[in-house]
Structure formats: structure tokens, C-alpha cells
Amino acid sequence: MNDAQVIEIINRSLVDEFELDPDRLKPDARLIEDLGFDSLDYVDLVVVLQKAFGVNLREEPRIREVRTLGDVHRLVITLKRELETQPGR
Amino acid sequence: MISRRPSIPTRRVVVTGLGAVSPLGTDVPTLWQALVEGRTGVRAWPALAEVRGLHCRVAALVPDVDARGIDRKKRRYMSQMSIFATLAAREALANAGLTDAQVRHERTGVCVGSTVGSTIETEEFFRGMSPGRSIEQLKSTHFFKVMNSSCAANLAQALGISGRAVAPSAACATGTIAVGLGAECIAAGKQDVMICGGADELHPLGIGVFDALEAASRSYNDRPEETPRPFDKDRDGIICGEGAGMVVLESLEHAQLRGARVLGEILGFALTSAPDAIASPSAHAIVQCLTTALAESGLSSDRVDHVNAHATGTIQGDEAECLAIEQVLGRDVPVSSLKGHMGHTMAASGALALIATLLMMRNGLLVPTRNLREPDEVCGRLRLLREVEPLPVTVAMVNSFALGGMNSAVVVSGRLLDE
Numbered sequence: 001m002n003d004a005q006v007i008e009i010i011n012r013s014l015v016d017e018f019e020l021d022p023d024r025l026k027p028d029a030r031l032i033e034d035l036g037f038d039s040l041d042y043v044d045l046v047v048v049l050q051k052a053f054g055v056n057l058r059e060e061p062r063i064r065e066v067r068t069l070g071d072v073h074r075l076v077i078t079l080k081r082e083l084e085t086q087p088g089r
Numbered sequence: 090m091i092s093r094r095p096s097i098p099t100r101r102v103v104v105t106g107l108g109a110v111s112p113l114g115t116d117v118p119t120l121w122q123a124l125v126e127g128r129t130g131v132r133a134w135p136a137l138a139e140v141r142g143l144h145c146r147v148a149a150l151v152p153d154v155d156a157r158g159i160d161r162k163k164r165r166y167m168s169q170m171s172i173f174a175t176l177a178a179r180e181a182l183a184n185a186g187l188t189d190a191q192v193r194h195e196r197t198g199v200c201v202g203s204t205v206g207s208t209i210e211t212e213e214f215f216r217g218m219s220p221g222r223s224i225e226q227l228k229s230t231h232f233f234k235v236m237n238s239s240c241a242a243n244l245a246q247a248l249g250i251s252g253r254a255v256a257p258s259a260a261c262a263t264g265t266i267a268v269g270l271g272a273e274c275i276a277a278g279k280q281d282v283m284i285c286g287g288a289d290e291l292h293p294l295g296i297g298v299f300d301a302l303e304a305a306s307r308s309y310n311d312r313p314e315e316t317p318r319p320f321d322k323d324r325d326g327i328i329c330g331e332g333a334g335m336v337v338l339e340s341l342e343h344a345q346l347r348g349a350r351v352l353g354e355i356l357g358f359a360l361t362s363a364p365d366a367i368a369s370p371s372a373h374a375i376v377q378c379l380t381t382a383l384a385e386s387g388l389s390s391d392r393v394d395h396v397n398a399h400a401t402g403t404i405q406g407d408e409a410e411c412l413a414i415e416q417v418l419g420r421d422v423p424v425s426s427l428k429g430h431m432g433h434t435m436a437a438s439g440a441l442a443l444i445a446t447l448l449m450m451r452n453g454l455l456v457p458t459r460n461l462r463e464p465d466e467v468c469g470r471l472r473l474l475r476e477v478e479p480l481p482v483t484v485a486m487v488n489s490f491a492l493g494g495m496n497s498a499v500v501v502s503g504r505l506l507d508e
Contacts, residue, residue, distance in 0.1 A: 018161070019161050036162075040230060043228070043229035044228045044229055044230065047226055047227070050225055051226060058225065
């Protein structure tokens with residue numbers, strides 16, 4: 001799965017889960033201010049991404065730094081790479 | 090003037106709004122049209138074939154509803170039953186002509202229940218948890234769909250209720266009991282307006298419960314429109330359904346002050362428990378329930394013009410209810426059950442039956458029991474309606490009885506009796 005495919009899956013998940021207009025899913029869109037997220041949406045975002053990619057976001061401190069959709073894309077891509085390069089895989 | 094027992098609070102309670110989401114359609118006019126035309130909302134539900142051991146393959150599901158009109162941030166806490174409840178409540182409030190400020194007033198409350206919290210969502214939770222006892226798939230909003238008070242809480246949030254939010258639960262009698270408790274709340278002066286009713290969403294488990302008790306219909310899987318058959322000699326059990334029935338209740342003074350149209354008055358309500366009949370009906374206990382409701386109304390038995398019976402189409406239940414009606418009201422009162430049209434909509438059924446009764450009064454038409462071809466011997470002693478009859482109805486009784494031994498009945502008039 002390349003980065004573009006990861007981004008597409010994330011965006012599709014957000015459209016399905018949070019009923020967002022696909023046209024609003026620009027990388028610089030801020031989750032709270034532009035996409036209307038609240039704290040509960042953050043919790044469900046974690047659940048949706050964990051399910052889609054098998055990454056552990058709930059215990060991931062970097063999730064707290066996520067502000068924009070682009071931040072979400074970058075974090076998931078990073079975590080996926082880390083998961084794939086873990087020794088013993 | 091109606092004489093009332095001194096123990097009954099003095100505030101009169103009227104109905105001013107109706108809202109219905111049922112297997113027959115997603116609003117009140119559609120429900121009424123289908124009832125008068127004798128249509129059924131009962132269908133084959135092919136998904137039931139995937140449940141091992143289940144004999145019944147038929148259900149009364151609500152047609153697709155458009156829930157997008159409910160804001161996502163309210164809707165994300167809702168399972169289907171709360172969506173049904175919200176849509177029905179909105180219809181009832183519009184029907185009542187209440188303003189948003191009146192709905193949000195602290196003297197306005199809700200009294201709404203379901204048989205259980207969302208079984209669909211509960212299954213989803215355990216499916217996610219079971220493989221490795223993990224809660225990693227648990228969403229933040231999940232609890233709000235499975236808690237017992239899910240419907241009442243969600244409805245209160247969606248409507249902006251700041252008064253009482255009550256969540257009664259009494260299995261199949263929930264809707265009627267919610268109306269009765271809401272009426273008592275107004276009569277006692279605790280609230281001026283109450284949005285009351287019941288809602289449920291269907292999951293195979295609900296059907297399975299009746300199937301296990303051998304109380305679910307199973308002989309009509311190949312001709313679902315012919316079941317359930319209340320009072321009929323060939324009845325073989327319940328068909329489970331879903332939906333929501335909501336009524337707006339108000340104190341008479343509140344309704345008159347704002348010039349509201351009065352659709353009916355709640356005259357009497359009984360809620361009784363049958364201590365030896367948790368899973369089987371008891372004619373003796375039903376007699377007690379109906380007698381209590383009638384006594385509270387202050388009316389004599391000959392004043393009741395119609396009975397909207399609970400009669401779900403089970404062998405024992407229909408017979409017990411008919412024996413009780415005969416004993417309390419005699420053989421001449423017209424009786425019908427709406428389960429043949431829309432199955433047993435569980436917690437919604439009592440409220441939907443009350444709504445249908447008020448519509449019958451308003452239109453001067455009594456709706457018969459669908460699928461009643463040849464009454465059995467005991468039931469046939471009553472005056473069972475076989476076709477739509479243009480009869481004036483001033484006072485009616487609506488019955489709901491539940492697994493768990495909770496019985497309830499409401500006595501209602503279609504207008505103010507002293508006018």
C-alpha cells in the first residue's frame with residue numbers, strides 16, 4: 001500500500017464515519033475549526049484508523065499533536081512504516 | 090361531569106399531538122391510510138434464515154427512514170430506536186403546534202422507553218470484544234446506544250428538553266405505561282407538557298425470545314401477509330415488529346391557554362403486576378388491570394365504545410384477554426387488534442395503538458382486526474370487528490400486556506366529555 005492509497009483510505013473512512021463532504025478534505029483542513037470535530041470525534045477517529053490500518057493510536061502520544069487532516073495522514077503513514085520495519089515481522 | 094375518585098389528582102390531561110414511525114410508514118397519515126385500507130407491514134425477513142434454530146422467518150420492519158434531518162452530533166449517540174423516536178416526536182410536536190421555546194421550557198419533559206437498549210449495538214460491541222477480550226473497537230458513543238435510557242436521553246438531547254426525562258421499561262407494555270406515567274406526571278402538577286411513548290428496533294434476538302417460548306408464529310413463513318392472526322382459530326403466535334409511537338400530553342389548562350387542538354383526554358390508567366404470570370398471560374390479572382383503569386376513569390363499563398386490544402395472535406394471550414374483556418366490559422363492546430396490520434411493535438405498540446384509537450375517534454371509523462377470518466370459540470363470544478365500521482366512538486380502552494407480568498390499560502376519550 002503506497003502513501004496515496006493510505007490517504008485515500010483515511011479520507012474515505014472520514015467521509016463514511018463523520019459524513020464529511022469529500023471536497024472539504026484538504027490536507028490543511030483543521031479537524032476542529034474546519035471539519036467540526038470535537039473530543040468524541042477524536043476518540044472515534046482513533047477507533048476507525050486502528051480498525052483500518054491495524055496501528056495502535058490509542059496509546060500513541062503523537063496523536064495529541066494532530067491538528068490538521070494532513071497531520072492525520074502523516075502520522076498514520078509513519079506508524080504504518082514503523083510497524084512494517086519492526087524487527088521480527 | 091365525570092365523577093372522579095378523591096385519590097386521583099385533579100389536573101386533567103389531554104392529548105394534543107401524535108407522531109408515528111411504524112412498519113406501515115414513517116408518519117401518522119400513512120399509518121392511518123394503511124389501517125383503513127387493511128394493508129400489512131408484515132413481510133418475509135430473509136436474514137432470519139441465517140439464525141440457526143429460529144423457526145419464524147417473518148417480521149414487521151420499518152421502511153427506510155431518512156435520518157439525515159437529525160444533526161450528526163446528536164445522531165451519533167442514537168441507534169435505530171432513538172432515530173425512530175426522534176422522528177415520531179418531531180411529528181407529534183409539529184402536530185401539537187408547540188414552539189421550540191415551549192419544548193425547551195423546564196415544564197416540558199419526556200417519558201419514553203424501549204424493551205432494552207439497542208440489541209443491534211450490543212451485538213456489535215461483543216463482536217468487537219469477543220476475539221481477544223479487547224475494547225479497542227469501542228467507540229465513544231457506543232454506551233449511549235445500549236443504555237436502558239437510550240431513547241429518553243437521546244430524545245431529550247435532540248429536542249432540547251430541560252424538564253423531566255423518564256425512561257420506563259416494561260417490555261411490550263412500555264409504550265402504554267410511558268403514556269400513563271407521563272399523564273400522572275402532568276396530573277400531579279410536576280410538568281405541563283410531556284412527550285410520551287415507546288420505541289424499539291428489531292433484532293433476531295427479540296423474535297428468538299418468543300420463538301423459544303413457542304409463542305412466535307412459524308406456520309406462515311411462505312405467506313407472511315396472513316400472520317399474525319389475532320383472535321382467529323388458526324392463529325399461531327406473534328410476529329415481532331419495530332417502530333415508535335409518540336404522543337404529546339398537556340394539562341388541559343396549558344392546552345387551552347395556548348389554544349391547542351385537543352385530540353383526546355386521558356381518563357384512566359392502570360399499571361398492575363401479575364405475580365404468578367411472568368411468562369404466561371393471566372385472565373384474572375388482566376381483569377384486575379382493566380377494572381382498575383375503568384374505575385380511575387370514573388366511567389361505567391357501558392361507556393366504553395371500543396377496545397383496542399393487545400391481542401398479538403398467541404393462543405393463550407388472546408384468549409385470556411378476551412375472557413377479561415368479557416368479564417369487565419361485556420360482550421357487546423366492539424373489539425379489534427392492530428397486530429395483523431403491523432405485527433407486535435414491542436415498546437412502541439401501546440403508543441401506536443393509542444394513536445390509532447384517537448384517529449379512529451377523529452374519523453368516526455373503527456378499524457377491524459386484519460387476518461381474522463374465523464374467530465376461535467372463546468374470542469368469538471366478543472363483538473370482534475371484521476370490517477371497517479363507521480361507528481361514533483367517544484371513549485375507548487387501549488390494552489398492553491408484557492412478558493414480566495406487567496399489565497396496563499388506558500381509558501381515553503376523543504374529546505372533552507363535558508363539552
